[in-house]
Amino acid sequence: MRVKPHERIPGVFWILDGKKLLATKNLVPGHRSYDEVVKKYKGEEYRVWSPKRSKLAAAIMNGVRTFPFKRGKKVLYLGIASGTTASHISDILGRDGIIYGVEVAHRVIRELLPVAEARKNIIPVMESARRPENYSWLVEEVDVVYEDVAQPDQARILINNMDLFLRKGGHGVIAVKASSIDVTLPPKKVYAMVEREVVSTGRYRLVERVNLAPYDPKHAMIVFKKVS
Ligand code: SAM
Numbered sequence: 001m002r003v004k005p006h007e008r009i010p011g012v013f014w015i016l017d018g019k020k021l022l023a024t025k026n027l028v029p030g031h032r033s034y035d036e037v038v039k040k041y042k043g044e045e046y047r048v049w050s051p052k053r054s055k056l057a058a059a060i061m062n063g064v065r066t067f068p069f070k071r072g073k074k075v076l077y078l079g080i081a082s083g084t085t086a087s088h089i090s091d092i093l094g095r096d097g098i099i100y101g102v103e104v105a106h107r108v109i110r111e112l113l114p115v116a117e118a119r120k121n122i123i124p125v126m127e128s129a130r131r132p133e134n135y136s137w138l139v140e141e142v143d144v145v146y147e148d149v150a151q152p153d154q155a156r157i158l159i160n161n162m163d164l165f166l167r168k169g170g171h172g173v174i175a176v177k178a179s180s181i182d183v184t185l186p187p188k189k190v191y192a193m194v195e196r197e198v199v200s201t202g203r204y205r206l207v208e209r210v211n212l213a214p215y216d217p218k219h220a221m222i223v224f225k226k227v228s
Contacts (some may be wrong), residue, residue: 008015024091033087082111
């Protein structure tokens with residue numbers, strides 16, 4: 001087995017072990033955040049990041065160019081659930097970074113609590129992402145707003161949160177599930193609708209769109225940049 005850094009994305013690694021697996025270096029060695037596979041190499045622990053379990057991993061596998069999750073950055077995560085994807089972002093951000101994780105479902109946030117307690121750089125926020133004003137006392141200005149809520153109004157939710165919390169020059173990254181918005185339209189039309197809604201505010205520029213098939217068919221990851 002061999003581990004090598006991802007060619008473009010700091011903090012992300014390839015495990016070469018017969019197959020090529022995506023991974024992050026465990027921020028809390030000895031602690032597993034879910035039932036992920038852990039591999040040891042040269043005294044370090046690497047957590048396999050499956051694109052079948054995480055849309056952000058699927059976006060990396062499919063060649064996303066813009067990856068604003070970097071060491072020391074601040075992230076507002078909408079729809080953090082039990083922290084599967086967030087735990088890998090937490091590995092990448094390291095101790096100096098922070099994730100504010102908004103989640104509305106009590107059951108899943110209960111599973112997030114031990115993950116947040118072990119990692120220290122995740123702050124759970126039990127609220128609806130539709131009501132950003134309710135957590136504005138807690139969340140500071142961030143470098144990235146990441147959204148994965150699978151709701152019909154997900155573009156509006158992203159805009160409202162970016163308006164309140166995203167710094168100028170920062171990025172909004174959204175996992176769009178086409179069928180959550182309109183089952184009758186072809187996914188491409190739904191992605192274009194989301195892009196138009198966000199860009200028409202005049203405050204955000206479309207950076208890129210990456211299809212998540214075959215890992216998540218009819219899903220896309222769309223990246224925006226705050227320009228004013
Ligand atoms: N992002 C997670 C991951 O990759 O580990 C999976 C998220 S799952 C697809 C969507 C999550 O969004 C669910 O946990 C759901 O409860 C949450 N959600 C749905 N509507 C929400 C809202 N209005 N505010 C906050 N969370 C919401």
